[in-house]
Amino acid sequence: MADLPPAHPTWLWGNPDPRPSYDAVVVGGGGHGLATAYYLARNHGLTNVAVLEKGWLAGGNMARNTTIIRSNYLWDASAAIYEFALRLWEQLPEELDYDFLFSQRGVLNLAHTPQDVREATRRVNANQLNGIDAQWLDPDEAAKVCPILNVSPHVRYPVLGATFQPRAGIAKHDHVAWAFARALDAMGVHLIQNCEVTGFVKDGDRVVGVETTRGRIGAGVVGLVAAGHSSVLARMAGFRLPIQSHPLQALASELYEPVHPTVVMSNHVHVYVSQAHKGELVMGAGVDAYNGYGQRGAFHIIEHQMAAALELFPIFGRAHLLRTWAGIVDVSPDASPIIGPTPVRNLYVNCGWGTGGFKATPSAGWVMAHTMATGEPHELNRPFGLERFITGALVDEHGAAAVAH
Amino acid sequence: MLLLTCPWCGPRDETEYRYGGQAHVPHPEDPSALSDEEWAEYLFFRDNPSGPFAERWCHSVGCRRWFNVVRDTRTYEILAVYTGAAPDSSIGRSGDSSIGAHA
Numbered sequence: 001m002a003d004l005p006p007a008h009p010t011w012l013w014g015n016p017d018p019r020p021s022y023d024a025v026v027v028g029g030g031g032h033g034l035a036t037a038y039y040l041a042r043n044h045g046l047t048n049v050a051v052l053e054k055g056w057l058a059g060g061n062m063a064r065n066t067t068i069i070r071s072n073y074l075w076d077a078s079a080a081i082y083e084f085a086l087r088l089w090e091q092l093p094e095e096l097d098y099d100f101l102f103s104q105r106g107v108l109n110l111a112h113t114p115q116d117v118r119e120a121t122r123r124v125n126a127n128q129l130n131g132i133d134a135q136w137l138d139p140d141e142a143a144k145v146c147p148i149l150n151v152s153p154h155v156r157y158p159v160l161g162a163t164f165q166p167r168a169g170i171a172k173h174d175h176v177a178w179a180f181a182r183a184l185d186a187m188g189v190h191l192i193q194n195c196e197v198t199g200f201v202k203d204g205d206r207v208v209g210v211e212t213t214r215g216r217i218g219a220g221v222v223g224l225v226a227a228g229h230s231s232v233l234a235r236m237a238g239f240r241l242p243i244q245s246h247p248l249q250a251l252a253s254e255l256y257e258p259v260h261p262t263v264v265m266s267n268h269v270h271v272y273v274s275q276a277h278k279g280e281l282v283m284g285a286g287v288d289a290y291n292g293y294g295q296r297g298a299f300h301i302i303e304h305q306m307a308a309a310l311e312l313f314p315i316f317g318r319a320h321l322l323r324t325w326a327g328i329v330d331v332s333p334d335a336s337p338i339i340g341p342t343p344v345r346n347l348y349v350n351c352g353w354g355t356g357g358f359k360a361t362p363s364a365g366w367v368m369a370h371t372m373a374t375g376e377p378h379e380l381n382r383p384f385g386l387e388r389f390i391t392g393a394l395v396d397e398h399g400a401a402a403v404a405h
Numbered sequence: 406m407l408l409l410t411c412p413w414c415g416p417r418d419e420t421e422y423r424y425g426g427q428a429h430v431p432h433p434e435d436p437s438a439l440s441d442e443e444w445a446e447y448l449f450f451r452d453n454p455s456g457p458f459a460e461r462w463c464h465s466v467g468c469r470r471w472f473n474v475v476r477d478t479r480t481y482e483i484l485a486v487y488t489g490a491a492p493d494s495s496i497g498r499s500g501d502s503s504i505g506a507h508a
Contacts, residue, residue, distance in 0.1 A: 231453035235454075240450050242449035243453055244426070244453050245455075245478070289423070290407075290424050290476070290478075291426075292478050292481060298406040298419060299406060300420050333448075390441045390442055390445040
């Protein structure tokens, strides 16, 4: 006979009905949406705020990413916003009074070809000039950081060296969302789930509210923070985004004893691997080639990344795959985010993070909140406006951001 | 894994093909006459619907020829395979064609 299940723990946030209107509405209750609402309240004193989520809180990419946090990006604009995020990550567990297991175990970005080595050493130099803790390691030094890494020269793509960022790491993504949600609830911000935005209410060229599956909700300003579904919302609002939505798959193994002490990423053989606190090996790779909103991808992508993982980590040869899944990522032309005003007044967008948005959760929220509250971009997101596709001032992180997109 | 039917070679696994993104995006007729905004539209802006989408595929390890597919991006169901112009404008033009449509 089954025992009674344990009592449900105290809810961390409430489940309010929407008010007729709010000073600010954030569309999307993932990590970035929650962080946006958090900094609207914390930095700008706005608490008459709602986060509208079509499903359940943090059930999209926030629950599907591989939780890697790092800031070793090439270009100044990227380094600035990702490093700001990393500094916020370092203080958030205490600030939110929630231990979401942020573990600064470092990240190795492997180089397998002479061109990889040139790219990597250039990136280390650029990172150091930007005050980011980057180092270049030879294969033996890389193997000291990660002893299970195969640095034998007798493989198809031998490891020629690696960049190392010691302050990088992982965190438990669900708990990050819960930490933000609890703080928001305590500040009086409404987290409204099962509330899908179906249209925008406009007065001339200005947005004044949203139509939702739970009725019309007025808004002083609206922020779109919907990742893979940003194009769908933008179209409803009457403008286009230079975004293509792709499935991005990840996978987890069964639980194992701790064998992998850091995070390893490889552009060239194309896999990234860490071991979660609970013991799963967590791996990701590239997107499925086609546009898709199906939150699933093809198994040949998984097969390819497993082959790459096995070349780097022969010890995984007997590991069992437990599950695979996909999230829908919003890929921009230059592999950099789009954060700022839109052609509709009082409507702002944060999207285009593609395959790497989790790491930027706090700074994306910070600058999006600033942009929504003041109507002006923060210094950190000024280079990331929509207008860069017209001026040509792209922040081209394709192949420069330490991962192939 | 998608099973796509090449108009010339028949049904083949997705791994034999290369994806080409949105179909029916013509090169500007007079490139030098385009404004910066129009260039941005041509270079960077593509439809990205959740639903039927007309897209290009190339049978890259087979006959190496390009063709068009209408596929539902939610279910990944193949709705049409064709060469040349869209067979039915109602499924071929799924995106917002009010901005930046050069066709």
